[in-house]
Amino acid sequence: MAVQSKPVAPEEFREMNKKRWLVRYLILGSIVAILGIKLYLLLFVVDFTVGFYSFLTSFVLFNVFFLSWVKFRDPYTAVKDVIIPEDKKPLVSIIVPVKNEEGNIRNCVQSCLNSSYTNKEVIIINDGSTDGTPAILDEIRKEVGPGSKLRIIHLSKSVGKKVAIEAGTQIAKGEIYVMMDSDCDLASDAVEHAIKIFYSDHRIGAVTGHARVRDATKGNTLIKIEDVWFDGQFRLLKGMETCFSSLTCCSGALSIYRREAVHQYIHAWAHDHFLGIENFKFATDRRLTAYVLGAKPQDIWKAKKDDVGGDDAKKKPSDDYDIPILQTGKDDLITMKSSSDPDREELEKKDRRRYAWKLVYSPSVRVTAGVPDTLMALIRQQIRWRKSFIRSLPATGGIYWRRPFYAAFLYYLVLGLKLLRPLIVIKVVLLVLSGDIATALFYISGILYTGMMYGIDSRLRNPGYPLWLYRPLFTFLSTFIFSWLLFYAAITIRKEAWR
Numbered sequence: 001m002a003v004q005s006k007p008v009a010p011e012e013f014r015e016m017n018k019k020r021w022l023v024r025y026l027i028l029g030s031i032v033a034i035l036g037i038k039l040y041l042l043l044f045v046v047d048f049t050v051g052f053y054s055f056l057t058s059f060v061l062f063n064v065f066f067l068s069w070v071k072f073r074d075p076y077t078a079v080k081d082v083i084i085p086e087d088k089k090p091l092v093s094i095i096v097p098v099k100n101e102e103g104n105i106r107n108c109v110q111s112c113l114n115s116s117y118t119n120k121e122v123i124i125i126n127d128g129s130t131d132g133t134p135a136i137l138d139e140i141r142k143e144v145g146p147g148s149k150l151r152i153i154h155l156s157k158s159v160g161k162k163v164a165i166e167a168g169t170q171i172a173k174g175e176i177y178v179m180m181d182s183d184c185d186l187a188s189d190a191v192e193h194a195i196k197i198f199y200s201d202h203r204i205g206a207v208t209g210h211a212r213v214r215d216a217t218k219g220n221t222l223i224k225i226e227d228v229w230f231d232g233q234f235r236l237l238k239g240m241e242t243c244f245s246s247l248t249c250c251s252g253a254l255s256i257y258r259r260e261a262v263h264q265y266i267h268a269w270a271h272d273h274f275l276g277i278e279n280f281k282f283a284t285d286r287r288l289t290a291y292v293l294g295a296k297p298q299d300i301w302k303a304k305k306d307d308v309g310g311d312d313a314k315k316k317p318s319d320d321y322d323i324p325i326l327q328t329g330k331d332d333l334i335t336m337k338s339s340s341d342p343d344r345e346e347l348e349k350k351d352r353r354r355y356a357w358k359l360v361y362s363p364s365v366r367v368t369a370g371v372p373d374t375l376m377a378l379i380r381q382q383i384r385w386r387k388s389f390i391r392s393l394p395a396t397g398g399i400y401w402r403r404p405f406y407a408a409f410l411y412y413l414v415l416g417l418k419l420l421r422p423l424i425v426i427k428v429v430l431l432v433l434s435g436d437i438a439t440a441l442f443y444i445s446g447i448l449y450t451g452m453m454y455g456i457d458s459r460l461r462n463p464g465y466p467l468w469l470y471r472p473l474f475t476f477l478s479t480f481i482f483s484w485l486l487f488y489a490a491i492t493i494r495k496e497a498w499r
Contacts, residue, residue: 046439068239076364079200092120093174097164098182102132117191128158166270183370205261205357209254209365229474232454238361244407245358252285254367265291283391294399295356354402386489451475
């Protein structure tokens with residue numbers, strides 16, 4: 001249901017004062033100058049292949065900064081003064097799968113229970129944990145007492161994150177699903193902010209939040225690097241994609257979906273088949289996002305009719321794991337299906353839109369996360385993410401052309417650059433061996449410049465933030481170490497080990 005809120009003056013959107021905005025404009029100007037210099041160098045000085053690749057990366061950098069700084073608006077800002085009547089607040093189901101997370105699960109569950117949004121239920125699915133997690137969950141259940149908003153499911157064996165989430169959705173009654181990882185802590189106002197965003201625009205199907213590393217300033221160098229990377233990865237890249245309402249990945253740290261946007265896809269997602277692999281465990285976040293990205297307007301009411309109408313022949317996780325299934329939410333769906341619903345009238349017209357849902361990011365919807373604290377743990381995480389990236393090639397890549405043109409153009413350009421990066425590194429090494437030092441210096445200086453620009457952006461948005469200088473280190477790690485993991489991930493894609 002759309003609501004009217006008071007107009008927001010342009011200055012209210014500003015993240016920072018005019019002096020810092022001036023620095024942003026100077027950065028944009030410097031990137032334009034760098035593009036001109038690179039064009040000259042690739043034509044007359046350095047190796048053309050490496051030079052052209054570097055030119056394209058700077059072109060992408062300009063688009064990321066320009067769109068996320070100038071065009072992006074936090075969707076919460078426009079609706080922050082909206083007051084939702086108590087009888088209009090949708091029920092929210094917070095769904096958290098957990099396995100062997102005894103170090104943080106109490107904080108995670110408590111953060112969900114402490115959410116300022118009152119109309120909620122918290123569903124924790126213990127995915128066959130073998131450490132102290134089950135005992136801690138049972139202690140929390142006793143502490144909150146009967147009649148609480150907390151529901152805990154213990155699975156007798158580990159079935160993986162996706163099937164565990166499916167189990168949670170089968171008993172969830174909410175109109176909104178909040179999905180988060182068990183090593184994360186939810187900000188108390190995160191759900192409250194997200195619900196206002198959903199309430200203001202019925203076409204928003206998903207909202208993803210802004211994640212930072214928990215206690216980053218107290219961690220080791222690697223944790224500090226990851227925190228500044230998180231900050232830019234969310235605010236800049238997801239901010240850019242939000243300009244087109246077309247997120248490519250709703251983060252596992254915190255993503256919030258309309259039930260009607262995602263519920264019909266949960267079973268297929270949880271039991272994903274890829275390259276002959278049954279129940280492919282990876283690509284949890286990107287693959288689920290792709291389902292919502294690819295939904296067509298006419299799919300929405302078909303899904304509602306199917307949900308209301310009757311026999312569900314699909315196999316449920318309870319068939320194997322003895323999880324009770326509650327057929328819930330039907331009354332709400334029947335109400336929405338009534339002919340008086342203006343949304344139905346709009347959707348049942350011959351809709352020429354190529355996609356049904358907007359997917360947006362809000363830096364006002366916040367969460368803190370635990371991250372790998374050793375290089376080997378980080379590499380294992382990156383391998384998992386690259387397996388997810390490989391899965392997303394036919395998933396997101398196969399449907400993203402239906403999103404806005406310029407969003408699709410940038411997506412496929414970045415995709416191509418990622419695939420080519422290892423080959424460019426090989427090319428640079430070969431050029432060094434052949435005596436072409438100039439090209440190597442050109443390439444490395446470009447990497448350093450890019451990392452510094454991301455770091456400066458973090459400092460501008462977070463005055464006094466001490467970790468911004470660590471950002472170039474992540475750029476070097478990503479270029480010279482993590483890019484090679486794509487090959488390893490492809491070779492070992494059938495290995496399902498998570499850690």
